[in-house]
Amino acid sequence: xxxxxxxxxxxxxxxxxxxxxxxxxxxxxxxxxxxxxxxxxxxxxxxxxxxxxxxxxxxxxxxxxxxxxxxxxxxxxx
Amino acid sequence: xxxxxxxxxxxxxxxxxxxxxxxxxxxxxxxxxxxxxxxxxxxxxxxxxxxxxxxxxxxxxxxxxxxxxxxxxxxxxxxxxxxxxxxxxxxxxxxxxxxxxxxxxxxxxxxxxxxxxxxxxxxxxxxxxxxxxxxxxxxxxxxxxxxxxxxxxxxxxxxxxxxxxxxxxxxxxxxxxxxxxxxxxxxxxxxxxxxxxxxxxxxxxxxxxxxxxxxxxxxxxxxxxxxxxxxxxxxxxxxxxxxxxxxxxxxxxxxxxxxxxxxxxxxxxxxxxxxxxxxxxxxxxxxxxxxxxxxxxxxxxxxxxxxxxxxxxxxxxxxxxxxxxxxxxxxxxxxxxxxxxxxxxxxxxxxxxxxxxxxxxxxxxxxxxxxxxxxxxxxxxxxxxxxxxxxxxxxxxxxxxxxxxxxxxxxxxxxxxxxxxxxxxxxxxxxxxxxxxxxxxxxx
Numbered sequence: 308x309x310x311x312x313x314x315x316x317x318x319x320x321x322x323x324x325x326x327x328x329x330x331x332x333x334x335x336x337x338x339x340x341x342x343x344x345x346x347x348x349x350x351x352x353x354x355x356x357x358x359x360x361x362x363x364x365x366x367x368x369x370x371x372x373x374x375x376x377x378x379x380x381x382x383x384x385x
Numbered sequence: 386x387x388x389x390x391x392x393x394x395x396x397x398x399x400x401x402x403x404x405x406x407x408x409x410x411x412x413x414x415x416x417x418x419x420x421x422x423x424x425x426x427x428x429x430x431x432x433x434x435x436x437x438x439x440x441x442x443x444x445x446x447x448x449x450x451x452x453x454x455x456x457x458x459x460x461x462x463x464x465x466x467x468x469x470x471x472x473x474x475x476x477x478x479x480x481x482x483x484x485x486x487x488x489x490x491x492x493x494x495x496x497x498x499x500x501x502x503x504x505x506x507x508x509x510x511x512x513x514x515x516x517x518x519x520x521x522x523x524x525x526x527x528x529x530x531x532x533x534x535x536x537x538x539x540x541x542x543x544x545x546x547x548x549x550x551x552x553x554x555x556x557x558x559x560x561x562x563x564x565x566x567x568x569x570x571x572x573x574x575x576x577x578x579x580x581x582x583x584x585x586x587x588x589x590x591x592x593x594x595x596x597x598x599x600x601x602x603x604x605x606x607x608x609x610x611x612x613x614x615x616x617x618x619x620x621x622x623x624x625x626x627x628x629x630x631x632x633x634x635x636x637x638x639x640x641x642x643x644x645x646x647x648x649x650x651x652x653x654x655x656x657x658x659x660x661x662x663x664x665x666x667x668x669x670x671x672x673x674x675x676x677x678x679x680x681x682x683x684x685x686x687x688x689x690x691x692x693x694x695x696x697x698x699x700x701x702x703x704x705x706x707x708x709x710x711x712x713x714x715x716x717x718x719x720x721x722x723x724x725x726x727x728x729x730x731x732x733x734x735x736x737x738x739x740x741x742x743x744x745x746x747x748x749x750x751x752x753x754x755x756x757x758x759x760x761x762x763x764x765x766x767x768x769x770x771x772x773x774x775x776x777x778x779x780x781x782x783x784x785x786x787x788x789x790x791x792x793x794x795x796x797x798x799x800x801x802x803x804x805x806x807x808x809x810x811x812x813x814x815x816x817x818x819x820x821x822x823x824x825x826x827x828x829x
Contacts, residue, residue, distance in 0.1 A: 317427040319419055320581075320676030323560035328526060331542045332419050335427065338542070353676035355429075355581035355636070357646045 308344050308351065310337045314358035321350035321359065389415045389518075390723055392537045392550035394525030394563050396423045398500075398705045399695030400556030401507040402461070402712030403719070408514035410720045415548060416517060417539055419524035424505045429584040429633055429675040432619070433470070433598070434496040435704050436489050437780035442739035445706045447496050452503075454710055461709050462510075465502025466620035468628065469493045472597040473781050475790065478605030478762040480659060481769035483793055485786075488778040494598060495781035499620040500705060527566030528553045530689030537563075552719050552729075553691045556712070559677040561697030567688050574680035575824065577639075580701075583647035584633040586621055586671035591663050592630060598781045601654075602769075605762035608653040609645030612636050613758070621671070629670065637679075647674075677701065681824070682742050687733045692719060700742035711736060741784045745820045751787055752823040756815040764808050771797040791816070 317335035329343035350359040391407045393400045396418035408414045438444040444455040451460040473485040473494045487493040527538045535553040539546055555563035601614035613635040621629035634647040655664035682700045686693040694715045695708035714732050721728030741747040772793050779789035802809040
């Protein structure tokens with residue numbers, strides 16, 4: 308998944324709700340780590356701006372997230 | 386590894402309040418927030434001062450550059466502008482209204498203010514404290530209770546790392562990662578629904594209800610058949626005249642995701658609806674958004690050495706003033722706890738007793754009031770029409786507003802029984818919702 312930065316207002320909702328913790332706020336916009344994203348579409352469902360949507364596995368912006376895997380940190384027992 | 390006294394996740398009104406008080410008492414404080422610009426607001430926020438006495442067992446007023454909390458005996462400086470709101474209008478799809486007149490001594494229903502201005506003031510005071518370290522662009526992912534304290538996992542786009550503290554404060558809002566990481570959303574709360582929200586700040590609006598809080602009630606307002614629309618003037622970068630209006634569009638959903646986007650709803654309401662004339666020359670000057678998972682409150686906001694403050698423990702929200710007030714109470718409890726070894730339970734007791742939705746009866750009341758949204762448009766037009774000329778008094782306050790509206794409609798129940806017997810039965814059923822019914826929600 309990728310974020311349309313022209314639509315994203317940087318509310319951070321998807322950052323907190325992403326079950327893979329694959330989304331960061333960078334310069335007040337959400338950015339999806341393409342290596343951590345599992346295309347689960349949670350961000351698409353929750354975004355009031357319809358900003359996530361361009362499905363693409365080719366990373367435009369890569370941040371290497373060490374140890375990132377699916378499931379919230381809580382589910383893995385922190 | 387450096388050990389902090391207090392680690393605070395989230396630099397909103399709750400986190401900043403705790404930070405200022407804790408650091409003011411000489412504690413070593415770490416404040417982290419995923420945002421880079423802490424004094425800017427990108428999220429939708431009601432940001433009306435709820436002035437009804439007794440809200441959160443407190444009476445909050447605005448006077449002389451500060452927000453005053455009478456029962457807790459403290460004030461929070463606020464140097465921004467305000468717009469007192471005189472009426473609350475509920476507008477049915479055909480344009481009939483229920484008019485609620487301000488019940489405060491001054492005749493206000495609420496006071497609209499500006500969150501940026503509030504945060505800027507709070508932040509500047511926090512930055513003056515010597516014992517506080519602020520990390521921006523850093524998100525708290527999880528907290529874990531360990532012997533004698535707590536470990537908090539943090540991350541920035543560049544790295545992940547862990548910090549240790551004696552107490553951690555979850556002030557990271559309605560979608561709190563900390564609360565989720567401790568399993569509290571599964572073990573202690575019930576999931577109601579999801580909301581996605583968009584807010585549009587608009588200039589050049591011709592609103593026929595100036596200085597008022599406007600709620601569009603009914604399915605007919607929304608292109609997608611469901612949605613909540615709120616409209617009110619909002620100080621914008623200090624500007625109050627001519628007023629900038631904020632239109633907030635909320636889409637609740639449980640299973641099926643709404644197919645209509647808030648932007649499409651905006652287009653529909655402002656260009657095609659019967660209210661389009663208000664927006665003829667409208668210009669959108671700012672856009673905000675929010676999304677949230679809507680749970681019942683955390684009845685006990687303490688988990689070991691982690692203290693949940695503000696929206697992350699609430700039922701959607703505690704309002705900004707609630708975040709500040711509970712931040713104030715939590716900070717004092719934490720200071721005491723770190724000095725004497727006990728104190729957190731005082732905050733938990735206060736939260737349990739004062740946050741309305743910890744009482745299931747209040748959830749029942751809210752359910753009854755929000756039942757209005759499921760009535761047919763034609764019935765709403767009819768019911769709202771009945772209240773013309775009534776002197777209805779109340780406030781903008783989610784805790785009392787459902788009751789105010791319900792009572793206003795029930796004043797006409799005899800007439801409804803004669804003219805629309807089926808509607809009278811529906812209204813009666815709505816009134817008889819039990820606590821059990823109100824709490825029947827889908828499992829997450």
